[in-house]
Amino acid sequence: MAKLPPGQFETEKWPVLHQGNVYEFNEETWRFKLFGEVEEEKTYTYSEVMDLPKTISTIDMHCVTTWSKFGMAFEGITLRELVNKVKLRPDVHYVKIFGYYNGDPFGYSANLPLKDLMSDDALFVYRYKDVNQEQWSEITPKHGYPLRFIPPPSFYLWKGSKWATGIQFMKEDEEGFWEELGYSMTANPFKEERYR
Template structure:
């Protein structure tokens, strides 16, 4: 896309209310993560839901990948000021996952656990948005390892540091608790349309 076309596309997206302030359109998909890309072994990989649930859930790779699949089209906004539009995600909706557990009444927040000790927090209301998805695929292809294969949480309503790569567990909490980047100065909530980049 030529620079003039790109600027016009940015204007269109901003006029449509889809480009947050301070963001620029990208056609690429930049790679950002903490630590090295982990190796995936389907025989030992597992996924857990724990914390404030009546009974903890543990799924093997085979069990997880056989759960009902859905598709979501959503934009992605990075705290590093780029936005990528119309991403097509395939995988397990967060709402579908949570049908398999019974929340305790005090469960109000989620801590997402990924490989490399990565964590990110979000309110349970954002986790249960209809567009929040545990993605296995992007634009019709399996996720690449650098973008979170085999499993990435995607939370389109928040900056992408909440969209945890290589996710392994969902923990239900009764209070807000900062994850890795939130603990290190990123905004505790991270709304891109309010430019909630840092806690200061």
């Protein structure tokens, strides 16, 4: 059985929590960018992203607001798949995953160590089903449609950028949106790394 991190309670629902306005998807203008410490930047349209190989993975989610949801099945593109689309410069150890915030495609960001994101449980997702569903459902706009990053369960869910727009590859760690406001850089729910 999955382990409940300290200070958390289990929920059957998928609560909606976000900062700023809900992004309204426009396929003509939506882009996904791979940039930073790479030999050549890449930019993808929605259809190009959706043509990439897909992975299905079951991921437990732990929100810093104290809820946890177990056994969520997601379908999406692994971060590993996107890393393989660029040639990284030496000594890249961190990423920032960006998303829309109040109309700015790069207004939201979350920092993460790259080494922890190379398995099937680091996914840019577009549909899901939980233990009570037989059919897949598209993620809703409030949950990050058309593409949301779901981090491994070793990170609180604020590291999962909604309305994802790109990955910046970095040699040094940098604060993201919530980290600038005093949240933990490492965000491990099993160690209760909520704030600094």
